[in-house]
Amino acid sequence: MFDDLFNRTAQQMSKFSSTVRDEFGQSIVSDVYEPFLQDISGLQQMTELFQARIAEIDQLTEELQSIG
Numbered sequence: 001m002f003d004d005l006f007n008r009t010a011q012q013m014s015k016f017s018s019t020v021r022d023e024f025g026q027s028i029v030s031d032v033y034e035p036f037l038q039d040i041s042g043l044q045q046m047t048e049l050f051q052a053r054i055a056e057i058d059q060l061t062e063e064l065q066s067i068g
Contacts, residue, residue, distance in 0.1 A: 001047050006040045009033065 013033035020026050 002040050002044045006037065006044065009037055009040060013037070 013029060016025075016033070017029050020029060
């Protein structure tokens, strides 16, 4: 779900970084792009965890339904 956003942001960061010539530009990379990529990565991990939990809940629900 967030893979496309992560990849596009990383590409934009790379393009921007290649034109950076001063500390201000570098601060944009380190203060904006990098934290944003970390946030997206965290969202990716949460999504994977939620999907695993949903699968577990679905499996338990099926097992309970087969008992009753």
